[in-house]
Amino acid sequence: MAERRRNIAPWWGLLFAIGAIGCNAAFFVSPPFQGALPWLSLLFGFLSLVYLVIGLKRAFGQPQFYRGKVLSVVLTVVSILPVALTAFVFVHARKLPDSTAAPQVGQRVPDFTLSDTSGKPVSLDQLFAASSGSFSVSSSGTQSPAPKAVLLIF
Amino acid sequence: MEKRLAEFEAAGVRPVAISVDAPQVSQDLSKKAGFRFAILSDPDAAVIRRYHLLHTGGGPEGHDIARPAEFLVDSGRIVRWTNFTEDVRVRARADEMLAAAKQLR
Numbered sequence: 582m583a584e585r586r587r588n589i590a591p592w593w594g595l596l597f598a599i600g601a602i603g604c605n606a607a608f609f610v611s612p613p614f615q616g617a618l619p620w621l622s623l624l625f626g627f628l629s630l631v632y633l634v635i636g637l638k639r640a641f642g643q644p645q646f647y648r649g650k651v652l653s654v655v656l657t658v659v660s661i662l663p664v665a666l667t668a669f670v671f672v673h674a675r676k677l678p679d680s681t682a683a684p685q686v687g688q689r690v691p692d693f694t695l696s697d698t699s700g701k702p703v704s705l706d707q708l709f710a711a712s713s714g715s716f717s718v719s720s721s722g723t724q725s726p727a728p729k730a731v732l733l734i735f
Numbered sequence: 736m737e738k739r740l741a742e743f744e745a746a747g748v749r750p751v752a753i754s755v756d757a758p759q760v761s762q763d764l765s766k767k768a769g770f771r772f773a774i775l776s777d778p779d780a781a782v783i784r785r786y787h788l789l790h791t792g793g794g795p796e797g798h799d800i801a802r803p804a805e806f807l808v809d810s811g812r813i814v815r816w817t818n819f820t821e822d823v824r825v826r827a828r829a830d831e832m833l834a835a836a837k838q839l840r
Contacts, residue, residue: 605824608824608825611826611828613828613830615824615825615828616825618824618825619822619824619825670824674822674823674824675821675822675823676793677790677793677802677803677820677821677822677823678788678789678790678791678802680787680788680802680804680819682787683786683787683788683804683817683819684786684787684806684814684817685814685817686814686815686816686817687813687814688813688814689811689812689813689814690786690806690808690812690813690814691785691786691812692812693781693782693785695753695775695776695777695782696758696775696776697758697773697774697775697776698758698759698761698762698765698773698774698776699758699762700758703773703775705808705812706812708749708751708773709749709810725744726747727810728744728747728748728749728810729746729747729748729809729810729839730747730748730749730807730808730809730810730815730836730839731748731749731750731751731807731808732743732748732749732750732751732805732806732807732808732832732836733751733753733805733806733807733808734750734751734752734753734804734805735752735753735754735783735786735788735801735802735803735804735805735806
């Protein structure tokens with residue numbers, strides 16, 4: 582019997598699993614292509630599963646040609662967790678209520694009054710006034726002119 | 736965001752964050768992270784609800800929070816630009832918000 586071949590598919594499975602997790606880590610630096618990251622993480626997770634299955638099939642289905650029974654099982658076990666986590670996070674991160682009722686471009690938003698970090702009430706209209714740094718933590722005392730717009734970040 | 740604050744100011748835009756966290760919590764975060772932009776506290780999510788942004792049970796402990804959203808509002812309180820992400824991990828980038836700010840007249 583000829584020498585059996587190495588079974589490198591499980592290693593690709595592991596590599597793609599790491600890639601899937603890496604995509605999730607990449608959000609922290611918010612790269613320009615961040616919109617593609619969720620899909621990239623899903624793609625890597627899928628490719629990981631494909632290679633893991635190939636690895637297992639080769640090791641157990643064609644043991645006369647391929648080595649790596651133990652290796653393929655170990656790498657599959659190691660890779661499954663990050664892939665499952667990626668899939669879970671993907672679903673969870675996108676479970677958002679739709680925004681159709683939220684204010685849209687051209688609409689007028691309601692005024693509101695909320696406490697700032699020092700507990701002082703601040704209204705949206707006040708945010709449009711020239712500030713003496715009282716809205717910000719660094720009260721350098723410099724007078725900043727009235728802003729043209731306020732960027733509300735929820 | 737914080738790093739680009741001067742650019743927002745130059746574009747005449749005041750960034751304001753709104754969260755359900757108590758003022759003290761936001762203050763601690765602000766101090767720790769060195770934020771200089773305003774953070775307003777909406778503990779009952781009253782404003783968040785009025786803006787139709789409530790994410791029921793979306794908080795880590797199952798409490799109500801706001802779905803992520805960004806609005807550029809002019810002094811007439813008219814919305815000039817919005818961003819509603821489909822994924823909590825993908826927030827508007829400072830670049831995009833600055834580009835929108837520079838479009839304002």
